[in-house]
Amino acid sequence: MPNSQIENRPVRVRFAPSPTGDLHVGNIRTALFDWAYARHTGGTFIFRIEDTDRERVTDEYIQAAIDTLKWLGLTWDEGPEVGGAHGPYLQSQRLDIYAEWAAKFLSDGFAYHCYCSAEELEAVREAQRKANVAPGYNGHCRSLTEEQVASFLAEGRKPVVRMRMPEGSTTFTDLIRGEVTFDHNFVPDFVLVRADGSPLYTLAVAVDDVMMKVTHVLRGEDLLSSTPRQIRVYQAMGLSENEYPLFAHLPFVMGQDNAKLSKRNGEVSIAWYRERGFLPEAICNYLALLGWSPGEDREDVTMKELTELFTVERVHSSPARFDMKKLEAINGDKIRALTPDAFLEKALPFLTDAHILKGSSDEIALLKKALPIIQERVATLAEIPAMLKFLFVEKFEVEPDSLAKVSDAESKNLLKVAHERLEKLSEWNHAAIEGALRSALIEELGLKPRIAFSAVRIAVTGSHISPPLFESMELLGRESSLSRIKGLI
């Protein structure tokens, strides 16, 4: 049992993004599984920022990543803002650590200085392409003589540090995929440190996983092929096989069209979903189903259940498919599950951002009455402003495409009849309004409900899409409802 030592250690998992933009669906699915695994096992969830490429990973993106994790409720035990015993948790603050290890690998013979120029490397690649052999470094600088080194230095060349891959292969047990083997013919010697002294991902990630005592690496399948390199770094650091972290490579997330997830088929930033009124609990619930399942065909999972039920054994190895419709359906369910107060709190910013509410107490009182009639009907919070606008506008206007639907003589006539009848109502509530309109338009004029009510809907709400008509009219009030109908006639 080569992994026994790690298995007996308290679980430590890390989410280690390199935020070169806002975090995406794929990143967050990884973060969620890392978090869920840590919580399920009572272990530690580490959040590490892999920002050695400071040109692409900016402070702004790092802050956005921190905010996104917080918003989703994926709280971490060690990492930015909270610190921890194994920090710092920003790789840009750990450069001296990587430099020390690289120096040790050089002196121990695991790594060597490589003086090849970019042009020389490109020439090697070109020759490999022509000869149809696997691309990769050809080992040119593996055993340079002192004279060769001296002449490269005299030319002013600055070396990179390159890891020596021994002949043979690397085999490890992936917790999701089972035994995986990489033939080193396809894992050429790789760069650890650039000529300017900056570390590369493979060095930093492996050093940190060891130094931070990470026991489980749950991450995307795209990183599977970097595992043999990382294992080589562990070996150079003196770890034996039963001390390596355990790997679990999560399945790819594909778009609806089976193509790799991209902007076109769903891979947009979590900030984008947030702006469009998706709830964090809906995003987490949905992403949890991308590659994992709670069993029994269930699709509704709370964060608490996720932490109770999440095991790596239940993660599939086949790709998951991102389905926007399903995410919307789950979001709608989570919206319906909100308490009235919570729904109000979530809806408010969308209404103020759309300049529909100014914030007076009258408006809030009206909003409190209006929200229950739409809570069942919205899939995202961003749909709310358009639905409730008619209640709050100062200058009422009918939308042009809706107006076109009621410009005929028949509509005009039915609105006249509706107006006459509604004017006579002694009480203004949705039941009375419904009774009056049904008897006038359906029974007496013999119209189809869809046609009759649609015209009234357009007249009072300005749109052919609105919350339930009779409730909307009750909320809008007698005076406004009647004057809007009259206005349209």
Ligand code: GLU
């Ligand atoms: N920083 C890497 C990335 O964002 C992930 C590192 C890892 O999980 O091993 O692609």
